[in-house]
Amino acid sequence: MSLTDGAGAAAGTLRGGPRRRRVRMSGDRGVPLPLLVPALIGLAFLVVPLIALLVRTPWRSLPEQLTSAEVWQALELSLICATAATAVSVVIGVPLAWLLARIDFPGRGLVRALVTLPLVLPPVVGGVALLMALGRNGIVGTYLDSWFGVTLPFTTAGVVVAEAFVAMPFLVISVEGTLRAADPRYEEAAATLGASRFTAFRRVTLPLIAPGIAAGAVLAWARALGEFGATITFAGNFPGRTQTMPLAVYLALQSDPEAAIALSLVLLAVSIAVLAGLRDRWMTPG
Amino acid sequence: MIETFDAPADAAPDGLDARLVVDRGTFRLDVALAVAPGEVVALLGPNGAGKTTALRALAGLAPLTGGHLRLDGAELDRTPPESRPVGVVFQDYLLFPHLTALDNVAFGPRCQGTSKAEARARAAEWLDRMGLADHTGAKPRRLSGGQAQRVALARALAIRPRLLLLDEPLAALDARTRLEIRAQLRRHLAEFEAVAVLVTHDPLDAMVLADRLVVVEHGQVVQEGSPSGIARHPRTDYIAQLVGLNLYRGEADGHTVRLDSGPAITTTEVLSGPAFVAFPPSAVTLHRGRPTGSSARNVWRCEVAGLETHGDQIRADLTGELPIAADLSAAAAAELDLHPGTEVWATLKATQTHAYPA
Amino acid sequence: MIRTVRRNRRPLRVAALGAAALLALSACSSSAGSSSKKPGSSASASSAGKLSGTVTVFAAASLKESFTTLGEEFEKEHPGTKVAFSFGGSDSLAASITGGAPADVFASASPKTMKIVTAAGDASGPPATFVRNRLEIATLPGNPDKISSLKDLTRPGLKAVLCDKEVPCGTAAQKALNAGGLELTPASYEQDVKAALTKVQLKEADAAVVYKTDVRAAGDKVEGVEFPESADAINDYPIVRLKDARNAEAAKAFIALVRSAEGQRVLTEAGFLKP
Numbered sequence: 001m002s003l004t005d006g007a008g009a010a011a012g013t014l015r016g017g018p019r020r021r022r023v024r025m026s027g028d029r030g031v032p033l034p035l036l037v038p039a040l041i042g043l044a045f046l047v048v049p050l051i052a053l054l055v056r057t058p059w060r061s062l063p064e065q066l067t068s069a070e071v072w073q074a075l076e077l078s079l080i081c082a083t084a085a086t087a088v089s090v091v092i093g094v095p096l097a098w099l100l101a102r103i104d105f106p107g108r109g110l111v112r113a114l115v116t117l118p119l120v121l122p123p124v125v126g127g128v129a130l131l132m133a134l135g136r137n138g139i140v141g142t143y144l145d146s147w148f149g150v151t152l153p154f155t156t157a158g159v160v161v162a163e164a165f166v167a168m169p170f171l172v173i174s175v176e177g178t179l180r181a182a183d184p185r186y187e188e189a190a191a192t193l194g195a196s197r198f199t200a201f202r203r204v205t206l207p208l209i210a211p212g213i214a215a216g217a218v219l220a221w222a223r224a225l226g227e228f229g230a231t232i233t234f235a236g237n238f239p240g241r242t243q244t245m246p247l248a249v250y251l252a253l254q255s256d257p258e259a260a261i262a263l264s265l266v267l268l269a270v271s272i273a274v275l276a277g278l279r280d281r282w283m284t285p286g
Numbered sequence: 287m288i289e290t291f292d293a294p295a296d297a298a299p300d301g302l303d304a305r306l307v308v309d310r311g312t313f314r315l316d317v318a319l320a321v322a323p324g325e326v327v328a329l330l331g332p333n334g335a336g337k338t339t340a341l342r343a344l345a346g347l348a349p350l351t352g353g354h355l356r357l358d359g360a361e362l363d364r365t366p367p368e369s370r371p372v373g374v375v376f377q378d379y380l381l382f383p384h385l386t387a388l389d390n391v392a393f394g395p396r397c398q399g400t401s402k403a404e405a406r407a408r409a410a411e412w413l414d415r416m417g418l419a420d421h422t423g424a425k426p427r428r429l430s431g432g433q434a435q436r437v438a439l440a441r442a443l444a445i446r447p448r449l450l451l452l453d454e455p456l457a458a459l460d461a462r463t464r465l466e467i468r469a470q471l472r473r474h475l476a477e478f479e480a481v482a483v484l485v486t487h488d489p490l491d492a493m494v495l496a497d498r499l500v501v502v503e504h505g506q507v508v509q510e511g512s513p514s515g516i517a518r519h520p521r522t523d524y525i526a527q528l529v530g531l532n533l534y535r536g537e538a539d540g541h542t543v544r545l546d547s548g549p550a551i552t553t554t555e556v557l558s559g560p561a562f563v564a565f566p567p568s569a570v571t572l573h574r575g576r577p578t579g580s581s582a583r584n585v586w587r588c589e590v591a592g593l594e595t596h597g598d599q600i601r602a603d604l605t606g607e608l609p610i611a612a613d614l615s616a617a618a619a620a621e622l623d624l625h626p627g628t629e630v631w632a633t634l635k636a637t638q639t640h641a642y643p644a
Numbered sequence: 645m646i647r648t649v650r651r652n653r654r655p656l657r658v659a660a661l662g663a664a665a666l667l668a669l670s671a672c673s674s675s676a677g678s679s680s681k682k683p684g685s686s687a688s689a690s691s692a693g694k695l696s697g698t699v700t701v702f703a704a705a706s707l708k709e710s711f712t713t714l715g716e717e718f719e720k721e722h723p724g725t726k727v728a729f730s731f732g733g734s735d736s737l738a739a740s741i742t743g744g745a746p747a748d749v750f751a752s753a754s755p756k757t758m759k760i761v762t763a764a765g766d767a768s769g770p771p772a773t774f775v776r777n778r779l780e781i782a783t784l785p786g787n788p789d790k791i792s793s794l795k796d797l798t799r800p801g802l803k804a805v806l807c808d809k810e811v812p813c814g815t816a817a818q819k820a821l822n823a824g825g826l827e828l829t830p831a832s833y834e835q836d837v838k839a840a841l842t843k844v845q846l847k848e849a850d851a852a853v854v855y856k857t858d859v860r861a862a863g864d865k866v867e868g869v870e871f872p873e874s875a876d877a878i879n880d881y882p883i884v885r886l887k888d889a890r891n892a893e894a895a896k897a898f899i900a901l902v903r904s905a906e907g908q909r910v911l912t913e914a915g916f917l918k919p
């Protein structure tokens with residue numbers, strides 16, 4: 001069947017490998033129907049909503065919608081917060097991943113489960129949990145407030161915290177996987193050359209796992225960009241300060257669906273552009 | 287556990303003085319090593335004997351559970367690997383793939399606090415000595431096996447170690463490169479003024495590169511000595527096989543060594559008490575019928591268990607009165623019409639045997 | 645960055661797609677079952693015995709407590725009937741009704757949201773206002789910040805939250821602020837009235853402008869402070885039977901109960917004002 005041949009050839013071209021006219025594995029036998037049908041349904045399921053968004057976009061009023069200051073404010077805030085949350089995740093998530101991958105300590109399995117919990121936790125629950133911990137009245141937030149005069153809810157920093165909370169597990173899981181796959185003996189080799197454990201990590205391990213960190217950072221960034229539940233619960237909603245794109249989309253939907261569609265379109269375009277851009281540079285091996 | 291009394295520190299000579307004890311579940315390594323500066327010692331043994339564990343213990347990568355480790359009089363037992371004056375050439379080199387050959391070699395000096403420029407200058411010098419001046423900017427994946435091996439050696443030597451460890455330094459190379467690199471490595475080791483310990487399961491590598499062999503089996507030292515001494519007087523089946531000899535252990539009485547398994551071997555040496563007898567497979571002659579006119583003093587009835595080509599010879603594995611490996615030419619094997627199961631008579635001249643006290 | 649002087653607020657208009665999208669957001673419980681068999685004489689709430697089946701009521705979130713009570717009374721009065729509620733934001737509910745969600749009665753928190761349904765031709769007749777709701781300031785228990793007026797919320801350092809301008813309670817709050825000639829920069833525009841109230845309950849905010857009924861429902865976790873400007877921002881709650889009601893008779897009876905003296909007693913107890 002030409003479908004698979006085309007895909008195989010395309011993949012070959014993407015990898016820069018030798019162009020093969022036919023994928024030998026599938027040959028001329030085609031794709032079995034019990035696989036093809038669900039596969040096409042799955043594809044449609046993921047793609048049709050996006051197409052629908054494009055179809056129903058109010059193209060005529062779109063320029064007007066997109067030039068409104070509110071949209072740009074929300075977009076700018078979204079990009080800044082997602083990037084900051086990713087940076088926070090990298091700075092504290094990579095060492096955490098290293099700890100999980102390299103140090104055998106009692107209760108490691110439990111710690112790993114705790115780290116992955118935000119992946120399955122409804123983000124709103126995450127937001128409530130963050131309020132309990134870092135809110136003005138939270139178990140840690142109380143001291144942040146009384147000692148340093150720092151309160152996180154209703155601030156841009158709060159948005160970053162909420163996004164990092166939800167996005168960091170993606171990075172930790174991705175980096176830990178890369179670390180486990182990386183040969184720990186490189187660190188031993190560095191040690192025999194006089195490198196302390198930290199120097200070995202910085203000068204050897206870190207460059208070796210850079211592609212994994214990049215992939216994890218992209219995942220975390222994408223997750224942070226789309227974050228809604230934890231953000232609105234923990235950081236509230238104030239234009240220019242805590243109102244990110246997803247919040248703007250949701251609230252616009254209450255009264256002005258066209259604006260919501262326009263905003264969604266912007267978010268979609270930005271996500272696609274960034275993911276495609278990074279994919280070329282970082283995510284393909286070789 | 288055997289209690290050993292460590293010599294007082296002030297009497298400690300230069301070089302390596304170690305007793306490496308590592309307990310790991312059912313496996314226990316207990317190896318004593320004393321190596322003088324300038325000497326090259328090979329740890330030789332089969333896979334799983336504990337050679338690599340011993341090497342890792344010397345490098346500080348595996349903690350000692352007992353014994354001691356002194357290098358040039360300094361206690362190293364508790365010293366972390368990064369603080370030991372020990373350089374390691376790993377089996378698959380473990381060159382850092384993201385760094386050039388030059389930066390790989392400069393890595394150690396950099397970690398020791400040398401400035402970047404000086405570390406690179408020193409690295410360039412080492413690569414030049416290894417004949418790799420043209421490859422300083424190459425990433426490891428662009429280097430051939432032999433080049434990578436030399437970069438790994440340069441990297442280990444660049445930290446000016448007092449103990450150089452080499453783990454199967456030639457195992458990753460193909461046969462032709464191996465020959466060439468072995469000769470080069472021998473030269474570099476000869477120039478090296480401190481202690482060198484290499485680990486290998488290849489007797490040829492060990493004999494060419496090392497001044498002294500330490501044979502390790504099941505975590506214990508089973509024999510130690512010069513390459514030629516060990517080749518001539520193997521004391522375990524493993525070494526006998528490595529050097530291609532038939533080896534038996536028994537009680538000597540005059541010209542006769544009565545083996546623990548029953549039969550006796552007549553030898554030229556006169557000995558008494560426990561003894562080894564060794565002879566090469568090529569010394570054995572095979573006959574289809576009981577030989578009558580042979581002058582050989584040793585005659586055994588055997589059965590062919592297996593046949594394989596061994597160079598331009600055929601190696602016959604014999605069972606029966608005495609398990610023997612015998613080498614014969616292909617023509618002889620055809621003439622005798624040997625198959626597994628064939629009954630044969632093996633003869634051996636006393637002058638071809640070599641007996642020594644166990 | 646491009647800035648336009650004109651703020652782009654479009655007139656309220658729910659496109660079909662918007663409605664469809666909202667369908668996904670609103671939890672719509674539909675269990676509309678049997679249809680009415682007999683023509684009922686159901687002007688009075690006490691006409692018992694002739695009704696059966698399930699009546700599905702979509703009602704604004706602020707009606708949850710009082711409508712649940714009335715639903716139980718209704719089922720007791722008319723054995724064999726069942727009242728199924730879907731409580732949510734009035735906007736979302738309206739959108740799901742125009743999107744075809746099966747409902748018999750719609751009780752909304754603002755005429756504006758009711759208009760969405762009537763404009764789409766989904767109502768069986770003109771809606772009737774059955775209660776009104778008034779704003780109140782919710783403060784921390786004991787009112788530690790001594791808030792006594794809407795103006796106090798503009799004090800620097802005080803963290804006040806409002807509902808987003810897109811939702812009815814936010815529109816009402818804005819109206820009250822305008823009436824008092826006040827300008828308030830809140831800590832946050834919350835997505836609905838319950839979220840605003842929660843921020844005070846969790847002590848993250850010092851005060852929130854919410855409905856009187858919400859303050860009362862929160863019990864002693866917050867303290868209510870009335871303010872005169874709220875008179876200018878009173879929300880009418882309209883109720884209507886829907887055109888596609890599958891259980892029209894029961895729907896009529898339920899609306900009658902809500903508007904009866906008993907219904908009004910339950911609602912005013914919850915803090916609502918009589919129309």
